[in-house]
Amino acid sequence: MKAKVKTNDVILQTVTNVVAFIIILFSLRLFFSGHYTPGGGFIGGLMTSGAIVLLLLAYDIKTVATILPVDYKIVTAIGLFFSVATGAGALLFDVPFLTHAYDYFHLPLLGKTSLHTAVLFDTGVYLVVIGVTMTIIQTIGVSE
Amino acid sequence: MTLLHWAILSPFLFAILIPFLYKAFRNVHTGWFVLLLPVALFTYFFQFISITKNGDTVKETLEWMPSFGIDFIAYIDGLGLLFALLITGIGSLVVLYSIYYLDKKKEQLHNFYVYLMMFMGAMLGVVLSDNLIVLYMFWEFTSISSFLLIGYWYHRERSRYGAQKSMLITVFGGLSMLGGFLLLYLMGGTFSIRELVGQADQLMTQALFLPALLLVLLGAFTKSAQFPFHIWLPDAMEAPTPVSAYLHSATMVKAGIYLVARLSPVFAESSVWLWLVGGIGIFTLFWGSFNAVKQTDLKGILAFSTVSQLGLIMSLLGVGAAALHYTELDENIYMVATLAAVFHLINHATFKGSLFMVVGIIDHETGTRDIRKLGGLMNFMPITFTIAIIGAFSMAGLPPFNGFLSKEMFFTGMVRVLEMDIFSLDTFGMIFPLLAWVGSVFTFIYSMILVFKTFTGKHQPEKLEKKPHEAPLGMLISPIILASLVVVFGFFPNILSERIIAPAVEAITPSLIQEGYAVETEISFWHGFTPELFMTFGVILFGILLYLLLPSWRKVYKWIPERFTLNSFYDGGMIKSERGAHNFTRGYMTGFIRTYLVYIFSFLIAISLFALWFKGAFTINTEELAPVGVYEIAIALLLVISSVTILFAKSRLTSIISLGAAGYTVSLFFVLFRAPDLALTQLVIETVSVALFLLCFYHLPQLSRHEERMRFKLGNALISIGVGVVVALFAISSYSSKMFESISKYYIENTHDKAGGENMVNVILVDFRGFDTMFEICVLAIAALGIFSMIKLRLTRRDEG
Numbered sequence: 001m002k003a004k005v006k007t008n009d010v011i012l013q014t015v016t017n018v019v020a021f022i023i024i025l026f027s028l029r030l031f032f033s034g035h036y037t038p039g040g041g042f043i044g045g046l047m048t049s050g051a052i053v054l055l056l057l058a059y060d061i062k063t064v065a066t067i068l069p070v071d072y073k074i075v076t077a078i079g080l081f082f083s084v085a086t087g088a089g090a091l092l093f094d095v096p097f098l099t100h101a102y103d104y105f106h107l108p109l110l111g112k113t114s115l116h117t118a119v120l121f122d123t124g125v126y127l128v129v130i131g132v133t134m135t136i137i138q139t140i141g142v143s144e
Numbered sequence: 145m146t147l148l149h150w151a152i153l154s155p156f157l158f159a160i161l162i163p164f165l166y167k168a169f170r171n172v173h174t175g176w177f178v179l180l181l182p183v184a185l186f187t188y189f190f191q192f193i194s195i196t197k198n199g200d201t202v203k204e205t206l207e208w209m210p211s212f213g214i215d216f217i218a219y220i221d222g223l224g225l226l227f228a229l230l231i232t233g234i235g236s237l238v239v240l241y242s243i244y245y246l247d248k249k250k251e252q253l254h255n256f257y258v259y260l261m262m263f264m265g266a267m268l269g270v271v272l273s274d275n276l277i278v279l280y281m282f283w284e285f286t287s288i289s290s291f292l293l294i295g296y297w298y299h300r301e302r303s304r305y306g307a308q309k310s311m312l313i314t315v316f317g318g319l320s321m322l323g324g325f326l327l328l329y330l331m332g333g334t335f336s337i338r339e340l341v342g343q344a345d346q347l348m349t350q351a352l353f354l355p356a357l358l359l360v361l362l363g364a365f366t367k368s369a370q371f372p373f374h375i376w377l378p379d380a381m382e383a384p385t386p387v388s389a390y391l392h393s394a395t396m397v398k399a400g401i402y403l404v405a406r407l408s409p410v411f412a413e414s415s416v417w418l419w420l421v422g423g424i425g426i427f428t429l430f431w432g433s434f435n436a437v438k439q440t441d442l443k444g445i446l447a448f449s450t451v452s453q454l455g456l457i458m459s460l461l462g463v464g465a466a467a468l469h470y471t472e473l474d475e476n477i478y479m480v481a482t483l484a485a486v487f488h489l490i491n492h493a494t495f496k497g498s499l500f501m502v503v504g505i506i507d508h509e510t511g512t513r514d515i516r517k518l519g520g521l522m523n524f525m526p527i528t529f530t531i532a533i534i535g536a537f538s539m540a541g542l543p544p545f546n547g548f549l550s551k552e553m554f555f556t557g558m559v560r561v562l563e564m565d566i567f568s569l570d571t572f573g574m575i576f577p578l579l580a581w582v583g584s585v586f587t588f589i590y591s592m593i594l595v596f597k598t599f600t601g602k603h604q605p606e607k608l609e610k611k612p613h614e615a616p617l618g619m620l621i622s623p624i625i626l627a628s629l630v631v632v633f634g635f636f637p638n639i640l641s642e643r644i645i646a647p648a649v650e651a652i653t654p655s656l657i658q659e660g661y662a663v664e665t666e667i668s669f670w671h672g673f674t675p676e677l678f679m680t681f682g683v684i685l686f687g688i689l690l691y692l693l694l695p696s697w698r699k700v701y702k703w704i705p706e707r708f709t710l711n712s713f714y715d716g717g718m719i720k721s722e723r724g725a726h727n728f729t730r731g732y733m734t735g736f737i738r739t740y741l742v743y744i745f746s747f748l749i750a751i752s753l754f755a756l757w758f759k760g761a762f763t764i765n766t767e768e769l770a771p772v773g774v775y776e777i778a779i780a781l782l783l784v785i786s787s788v789t790i791l792f793a794k795s796r797l798t799s800i801i802s803l804g805a806a807g808y809t810v811s812l813f814f815v816l817f818r819a820p821d822l823a824l825t826q827l828v829i830e831t832v833s834v835a836l837f838l839l840c841f842y843h844l845p846q847l848s849r850h851e852e853r854m855r856f857k858l859g860n861a862l863i864s865i866g867v868g869v870v871v872a873l874f875a876i877s878s879y880s881s882k883m884f885e886s887i888s889k890y891y892i893e894n895t896h897d898k899a900g901g902e903n904m905v906n907v908i909l910v911d912f913r914g915f916d917t918m919f920e921i922c923v924l925a926i927a928a929l930g931i932f933s934m935i936k937l938r939l940t941r942r943d944e945g
């Protein structure tokens with residue numbers, strides 16, 4: 001995953017610049033549509049990290065770290081927090097742990113949209129998957 | 145908590161104080177404080193004589209675990225009181241003796257007295273508990289505290305050996321006794337001895353009766369050092385002499401006797417009981433006395449003599465059980481055996497206690513206990529000599545001491561066995577009087593050796609470490625009291641009989657008392673020219689003869705080679721079992737994961753096949769099978785090809801690629817079987833894991849990177865085929881025998897209405913069963929952190945670098 005010295009990866013890097021965004025968009029699409037079509041937090045998270053891995057392949061770890069200055073362990077922690085907090089939030093309304101609620105709202109631009117607390121839970125999953133994959137790949141990549 | 149309960153527990157409570165007293169008053173021997181307690185307890189228990197004399201009993205209940213039927217029931221009857229008086233009385237004397245025996249500057253007195261008080265409390269608990277489990281608890285307390293006392297001089301190797309040996313043997317017996325108690329509980333439904341005695345007739349007929357009897361007897365025999373479990377007692381002589389005097393003559397070894405006597409009303413109707421208790425007792429009597437003669441250590445002689453005397457009491461208790469079978473007789477002549485057992489129990493405690501103390505004095509004043517070095521001490525220690533001669537003559541059964549009376553009664557009991565016509569006693573009964581007589585001859589011989597080899601003959605000052613002189617008065621008080629008791633009980637046995645012996649006999653044979661048999665308590669010196677008297681004459685005659693001819697027949701003991709003694713069996717057994725366990729463990733714990741996997745999978749195959757066969761569970765039902773299409777066959781073929789390639793590939797790289805192929809094929813299956821979420825995930829995850837495999841492959845060390853095919857091993861092949869077949873069989877069977885409708889209908893119906901979604905898989909994952917998902921992401925997080933720390937945390941490398 002380290003960029004080799006004195007090779008010119010200009011085609012790879014240029015393609016990556018375009019494709020990475022497409023992948024990320026696709027992953028977001030998978031994530032958000034999970035409740036209605038195949039997809040969801042897990043596969044969405046894997047796709048996003050796939051995009052980041054592509055960046056890592058095209059550039060080197062330091063460059064990617066400057067583009068995305070994120071500690072993925074913390075991402076994992078935030079994801080876990082999201083999941084648990086969604087579950088615990090249900091307790092505030094005097095219903096069992098992890099009870100979800102949803103309803104339809106009229107939002108500007110989007111029109112009639114359903115908002116579901118399960119999405120918050122899935123966000124947790126999404127973040128954890130990104131955090132975990134990236135932690136593993138980065139750790140192994142850096143080690144000698 | 146009544147006063148009685150406090151009294152039983154008081155030694156334990158007092159033991160807590162002892163270390164503080166020891167630290168606070170360094171100038172006063174701790175024993176003086178301790179002495180107060182047994183004396184107080186003795187006087188307390190003494191009052192109960194007036195109650196038990198009339199056949200009354202005292203019963204106090206303290207609830208402990210009522211829901212399990214375990215309550216601390218303190219129960220005093222004649223038998224319990226007799227033991228309680230022995231324990232506290234001899235306990236007081238032993239504490240007094242130990243004050244002079246143990247040096248307050250050199251010894252760790254606080255340890256000694258804590259252990260001793262623990263032991264005393266435990267013994268009181270054993271003899272005064274009516275509940276079997278509480279009795280067992282105190283029983284194990286005696287084992288533990290005697291272990292501590294035997295190992296008191298823990299820096300000596302022999303002490304540790306003796307302590308371990310006694311611990312192993314008595315705890316082995318104690319545990320089997322617990323088993324017996326539980327069986328009794330299963331049969332009778334109660335832990336209370338009183339209630340069990342009430343059900344004795346009904347218990348007899350149950351199937352568990354015999355196992356319970358054997359297990360309880362095992363406990364009693366190990367504790368009371370009966371053959372072949374007597375081997376721990378001679379080694380327990382490494383304990384300080386007061387301990388030997390207290391534990392190994394008067395109290396602990398009699399716990400087994402107590403148990404036999406206490407449970408006699410429950411078990412004694414059985415012929416097994418009579419033969420086991422009587423037979424093993426009488427053989428122990430013979431074997432102990434026979435072996436005592438060859439000992440050269442004074443304490444060794446006394447140890448084997450204790451074994452032998454315990455055998456005597458045990459055999460009397462066994463033979464006494466015969467009385468239950470002769471209830472038609474007007475005057476039950478077989479009750480004399482039980483009477484003799486109780487009487488001898490008291491006598492033995494007195495004379496053996498005094499003899500141990502005498503030996504302690506000799507050891508203390510001359511520095512040795514070896515009779516080959518001792519001799520001619522009569523002139524130096526006249527008082528000790530007198531006490532010794534009283535004790536030894538009483539032990540040998542000579543008039544006018546109390547040993548004579550109980551020995552006469554013992555002979556009476558044994559001779560009357562000849563008249564019994566039950567349990568084939570009329571044919572084999574001869575061995576009882578015969579062994580009794582032979583054993584008594586040897587008893588006479590070792591008693592004489594004990595006295596005359598030590599106190600008469602030539603004085604050998606050059607072999608002694610110290611110049612012998614008479615012991616201090618304080619050390620002599622206790623043996624003097626015991627010796628005077630020997631004489632007093634010898635001349636006036638009837639002061640005991642009505643007050644103590646009769647209630648105890650009544651407690652051992654309650655059913656006879658109910659039927660109106662009075663205990664024949666009159667103990668007299670002279671009953672005319674009976675066979676017993678001539679037996680005693682014979683004992684004395686042969687005893688003197690054999691004692692004088694001792695050097696010429698000593699060789700007899702060499703007939704049994706060292707290899708075949710019970711001790712070497714024990715030692716060899718210990719070594720063998722240790723080595724065996726070690727070899728066994730080393731044999732199957734090879735340290736190779738592949739071996740363990742072989743075990744695991746073999747068991748999986750064996751148990752699964754057994755379950756299939758035993759339950760007749762294998763079924764095939766083809767009714768609900770779906771039709772097989774071309775795609776399925778094609779994909780399945782791909783899967784098979786890639787799997788086989790993994791197995792037979794020469795290079796690892798091929799295997800990894802084939803594994804990836806298998807993974808992608810599986811995702812094709814998911815597509816085919818309409819599981820898009822699974823297919824997506826499977827594709828990505830397979831890619832990631834193949835990448836990781838390649839990473840591992842790339843980093844393999846150069847040295848061991850052989851490109852070679854997996855070697856064929858028949859065992860592995862068989863096991864893997866077996867696992868495959870078994871799992872397939874299970875899958876087929878379980879598919880063929882569906883018992884319930886699937887619950888998936890609920891999800892199909894409610895995914896949209898209740899959860900507001902369309903993708904059922906995702907709704908199940910995050911909504912219906914979101915709890916699982918929550919912990920799965922925890923698993924992922926833990927894995928990531930684990931990899932991170934495994935790679936980053938390199939403590940060993942830091943040390944090296």
